[in-house]
Amino acid sequence: MGFLNEMLAADEVYVPDISVIVDGSLRESVIRGEVRGKVLIHSLIVRFFEEEEKKGSSIGKLGIEELEYINDAIAKMGLTDFVRIEYIDTVPREVARVDDIDIIAREVARELGATLVTSDQTMKSVCEVMRIKYLYLGKEKNISELEKMFQLERGLMSVHLKEDVVPLGKRGKPGAWEMVPLGTEPMKREQLEKMVRELISMAHRSNDTVIEVRRDHSLIIQHRDVRIVAVFPPVSDGIEITAVKPLVKRRIEDYSLHPKVLARLEEGAEGILIAGSPGAGKTTFAQALAEFYLSKNKIVKTIESPRDMILPPQVTQLSKTMASSEEIHDILLLSRPDYTIFDEMRDTADFQVYVDLRLAGIGMVGVVHATTPIDAIQRFIGRVELGMLPSIMDTIIFMDKGDVSKVYSLEMAVKIPEGMREQDLARPVVTVRDFISGDAEYEVYVFGEETFVVPIKEKRQGRPQHADYRVISRIARTLRKYVPPSELSIEYGGPNMIVIKVPEGYMGITISRVLPKLESLKRKYNIDIKVEPRE
DSSP: OOOGGGGGSEEEEEEEEEHHHHHHHHHHHHHHSSEEEEEEEEEEHHHHHHHHHHHEEEEEEEEHHHHHHHHHHHTTTTTTTTEEEEOOOOOOOOOOTOHHHHHHHHHHHHTTTTTTEEEOOOHHHHHHHHHHOOOOOOOOOOHHHHHHHHSTTTTEEEEEBBSSOOOOEEEEEEEEEEEEOOOSOOOOOHHHHHHHHHHHHHHHHOOEEEEEEETTTTEEEEEETTTEEEEEETTTOEEEEEEEOOOOOGGGGGGGGOOOHHHHIIOOEEEEEEEEEEEEHHHHHHHHHHHHHHTTOOOOEEESSOOOOOOOOOEEETTTTTSOOOHHHHHHHHHHOSSEOOOOSSHHHHHHHHHHHHHHHEEEEEEEEOOOOHHHTTTTTTTBBBGHHHHHOEEEEEEEETEEEEEEEEEEEEOOOOTTTOGGGGGGEEEEEEOOOOOOOEEEEEEEHHHHHHHHHHHTTTTOSSSSHHHHHHHHHHTTSSOOGGEEEEEETTTTTTEEEGHHHHHHHHHIIIHHHTTTHHHHOOOEEEEEEOO
């Protein structure tokens, strides 16, 4: 590196790392006059941005654009005699891996006696330890630009920003909200890019901001109590930022639960599902339940993606995106918490972790999307054996408009399903009961290769006797040729109505091939058959 010493003149020499380029703070410091002299940018930084850009990564695009902005700012402000950008490509001997770009920048600064420019808190601390000159640009801010958006209107649930669109916000509460404008001028791409850079910079210098998910065309960031999703072209047709903030923090006492339900949660429930549509208040209730168990001297942990629940420090919050399902499984299995809150179970791997930990004796609380209470149970059908359902979930809590609207319990018995008569048709049946009244509302059982979820109340309200298992069996045999049995659900939809539920991908073939084959069955038994998408 000796030949580089000739670059050292009377001018100060600065070596920036990636952080100050991505967040725009290097450009701002040049404009403010804090940086005057030679700015040596390592070619590996440019190569990093180039490779990320080729992959379609938003970080690569932001980095390349920022390098262009720096050159434009120097030219437009007449700073060419005061600030000179130069590129170097020498790797210090002490650096073992060329992909450690920020370490290379730091070592170049150390060997040249130059000033490292960074907004990364860790890099700042290392420079202090190693006695390397540095210029720290990660100045703490009391409030971010996105947080200011929430101050424009009282009671905002979320902020919705998109380039070339007037900023909007949702005001109100779950189930009763309105969309309000947060300005009069459409958002410009530069404004949105600046917000993203600000958040990335905050993630480097503060524990209050965490990048939970970083993909090629999207970012999911948890900034204090605000969950932020940023999406970039070509996945979206323009840069879009959605920020969601919890409005209220409720205690379990605020829900006015029936005494039986409260006793169940405190004494008997160990396999709990909290279900509801998006925005129904599922996570808020899960948060209240976590604090309720904590108050009962229980060890509570959470699995989240992203980690956006606001909980006391006694609760360890694990990130599903920062660790594999196997790692989280091992952590919880070995640490043995009394309860684990699994916020937002989405795919089969999530459900499997829930099942395995529950069967290992850990109390589990799972949060799932469901449009009706029974849909929460159907999310498990096809993923686990029927007989395991009561063992892995004993209590289903359905949320609607921020409150508990339904509570189910499950029990297993060997019996003849409702509507059947022959003794040899007895089989294992899971009965789903309204927990407060004790009334049986659904039966779940296997007939042939299909699993059926049958509403009992609708049967008792006048379902014709002929619309029994024989009809469903005929329908199931016909469907089996076109739809895998594990993806199929056949239910009674009321008097003279049978509902076939199949995944979206099988809707077309079911309507075009199956329904015509069932016309004779519909005429013979005077029933209607409807096809609906299954979640």
